Each structure stands twice: as structure tokens, then as C-alpha cells.
Amino acid sequence: MNGLPVTDARGNTLVSLRFxxxxxxxxxxxxxxxxxxxxxxxLLVFDRRRGQWGLPGGTIELGETSHRAAVRELAAETGIVVSGLRFAAVARFVLxxxxxxxxxxxxxxxxATEPAVRPRHDEVSAIAWWHPGTRLLRDQGLLDAEIARRVTGSAR
Incomplete structure (x- = not known):
């Protein structure tokens, strides 16, 4: 898949996504x-601070692995508790x-079925399900959308 880099309206760029x-x-x-x-x-979460829809996730804390941070952030933002996330890729940005x-x-x-999801974090005010083969939602982050499309194989 090509088409990178992708730059959003704020001037942030997804430079590469390395699987x-x-x-x-x-x-x-x-x-x-x-x-x-x-x-x-x-699954998308609406980040109040950024004012846009994006993927669940966040900052890796000192001494924490990226896997543990992903598990923690997913649970904190959506209530979904899993231990076996699969690594997909490394995204490189210029912000x-x-x-x-x-x-x-x-x-x-x-x-296989939609898990019970509810916004559980101070920064997250809502959740939505989006099909990566369709248009973006209003206020959806372009870079997260591009990551979702490529990880799911729905990139155009």
C-alpha cells in the first residue's frame, strides 16, 4: 500500500506505518x-481534549511496555478488558x-460479536463503530483513520 505520507488539517503527518x-x-x-x-x-472514541474521533490509546508510562499501555488505555477508555492484543505495526509521525x-x-x-463498550475515561465522551471502507465521520482524525484502514486491509 502506498499513499503515505498523509497530512491532516492541523499539519500533523503520518509518515509511515511499518508492519x-x-x-x-x-x-x-x-x-x-x-x-x-x-x-x-x-471502534472509535471521541477525545474531548482533541475534539475528534480516534483510536483508543494513549501515552506509555515510564517503565511500561507498549503492550501493557495499550491494554491499560483500552480498558480505561472503553471498559474493554483484554490481555492478548496482537502487535500490528509501528506508526511514525511528524507532529x-x-x-x-x-x-x-x-x-x-x-x-466475533460487539463487546460491551462504554466511555470510561475523563477524556472520552462517546464511542462509535466505523467501517474503514467508508467516509470519515464528522470530526474524525485523518491519521487514525488511515492507520485503521491499513491495519484492517481496507486502505484504498
Missing amino acids: GTERDLTAPMPLALVVVEVDGRV RDPVRREYAAVYRAGF
């Missing part, structure tokens, strides 16, 4: 994201405010 194994986590990894799939749909390069470990979880 592989957790052994590929060589750069400092400040973020962990999770692509949760059910019937071809991906604008402040200008910096940043990496995120991307994990995925698939469910």
Missing part, C-alpha cells in the same frame, strides 16, 4: 494505539504543535 513484530520496537515509543474490530467495523517526530505502537483486537 512487523514487537521486536521492531527500536525507537522510543511514547504512544500505544489499538484497532478494535468487529464485523469489519473499527506540528510542538514540532517533533513521534512513534506509536499499534495493536489490534478482533471480536
